[in-house]
Amino acid sequence: MFTDKEMKAVCLDQLKLVQKENDRLQHLTTVLIDHIWKSGKRGIPLKEIDRQMELFDKKQDHVYRDVLSGEKL
Numbered sequence: 001m002f003t004d005k006e007m008k009a010v011c012l013d014q015l016k017l018v019q020k021e022n023d024r025l026q027h028l029t030t031v032l033i034d035h036i037w038k039s040g041k042r043g044i045p046l047k048e049i050d051r052q053m054e055l056f057d058k059k060q061d062h063v064y065r066d067v068l069s070g071e072k073l
Contacts, residue, residue: 024056024057027053031053035049
């Protein structure tokens with residue numbers, strides 16, 4: 001089992017991961033709203049949205065890791 005200190009560290013890592021994901025979803029929402037507003041009836045340019053999300057991920061240095069093992073997901 002975990003000691004209190006280890007459990008606190010795991011919880012803090014989880015909280016950081018949730019905050020990063022929240023930031024990413026907030027950015028995605030902004031990008032989608034912006035493109036919907038600009039595109040009107042022409043549809044949503046998914047390639048451009050994917051490109052912008054990839055740039056965001058690189059800027060944020062998103063590396064998803066398993067909280068306990070530290071391995072990349």
